[in-house]
Amino acid sequence: MNRIVKLSDIRTIAELYKTSVLKAPAAGQAKGKPKPTYLDRISLFQGDITKLEVDAIVNAANKSLLGGGGVDGAIHAAAGRGLLDECRTLNGCDTGFSKITGAYELPSKHIIHTVGPVYSSSSVETKAQQLASCYQTSIDLAVQRSLRHIAFPSISTGIYGYPIKDATHIALDVVRKHFDSEGESTFKLDRAIFVVWSDKDKFVYESLIPEYFPPSESVTEETVEGESESQSEPVPESHIEDDQGEVEQAKEGHTTKD
Template identity: 45%
Template sequence: MSGEARQTTAMQVIAADITTLRVDAIVNAANSSLQGGGGVDGAIHRKAGPELAAAGRSLGGCEPGQACITEGYRLPARYVIHTVGPVWHGGQASEPALLASCYRESLQLALDNGLRTVAFPAISTGVFGYPQDEAARVAAKAVFTFVDRHPDAFDEIIFCAFDETRRQVIEAAVEEFRA
């Protein structure tokens, strides 16, 4: 991996409530209906307001590994990039490829829309059951690879965990690819 990309794009791993971040876009670990649910998806929908669910309905859903974008409505983030991660089935049902696609597709949408700051939750690690350490490695590799290919596209990418334990798991994976 080139050092140049890491110098032009700041990468952070934090423990915070993603719905409070003032960034161009937060990524929502959505379900395929785009109508809200549990975990980060439910929190984003609650804070954004009912307009977000209406926007999701107008999009007609999203498939695993894909991403789509809406306004952020009542969130401090200008946009929400919705991506549907894979449900964990032991790793033999294309889960790593689908999860990597979530990160690539989200970053591509950000790039296409001129969004310079993006925050990601730990996609698929909640109710979808993806093991945290494996998901963190897939995420870090996908993001670093994308940024290496587009070194001037982003000012900052944030990996946002909802607690310190998960932050440490993500930080360890990011450090593997930062070196």
Template identity: 45%
Template sequence: MTELLLHKGDITTMDVDAIVNAANSSLLGGGGVDGAIHRAAGPHLREECVFLNGCKTGEAKITQGYDLRTKYVIHAVGPVWHGGDSNERQLLHNAYYNSMLLAVQNGIRTIAFPNISTGVYHFPKAEAAAIAVAAIRDFITQHHTKIDKVFFVCFDEENYDIYQHILAQ
């Protein structure tokens, strides 16, 4: 049975098989979590990402972890929030779901997710967290996975409190 766990801290320090990067569509680094992961992984991550030719919103691609503690980085592209009328909810769900699919395809047993799209993409935090948890639960229900642990990693107290409430339900 897959455990859903909550962690407050820096996703780049997680000791798991894979961490998920809240990437932009270029996959070449940016701000927030994306920038932190690229800095911590070192220059080889960007070099590998160049060959992936970007990634569409709602989809995910995988690379090596390089200088991180993790073996893999799954780059998930979440949507920019435009008020909720541009399919943002489904695209965010897809970003989490497709990350899990890549994890299973690559034999990943433990995975850590950041709060995708809630920073500079302005997705409402509580709604994003509810979608994230629902997407992971949907995946677990639909697939007989070998993933043992899924961590939701929150850098700030506000997201941590939101996830704590949702996971308790």
């Protein structure tokens, strides 16, 4: 599918709670207090990151910044030759850091290239710090450029071998801490979007998001009321669709993970 995905098409986690896609965390599992304003600023999207019409998408790049496999190759292929030409001027990038370019033929305004760590069980703490830095330096660049929304792939969880659950904890923790540092009334990022490709990765995010961004009581009450109403109104079979019908590979031969 070649349809551009606008920000308004991407559901927030507030909407995911109301439709019971996300569930409140078990007692004692929440890693932060419920913040109602956060729920409209976080999204989980399954699909092709190169189709998102947002201020910035993040590319899980290698140190050369000249393209590679996974999401890196997909982004370079979709953006066109101009991206490679600009990346040649950047002199690469170290692990845990990020650099920004134009988006060229992509619908997003910018691409933030970050170099994730290659996972090693013998240096877990160092790798975790480097991965956290990928997310933080990407956010820092977005804020410095006054960009209001940023979309992240699951950095380092492809050929770099980072365990998806561990990596997701790190991603959510960094974004939660950034939101906490901004406060609830004045904030510089309107939306942080976590983009996944596989059902497996989607399940991990759905299971962990509630720990870092738990729902408020009002959202929980609305969900319970909605479930009660839906139980008395069965959905006609003609309205039931395969929710994977619109998820397809953007570039043949590429995945959306690195």
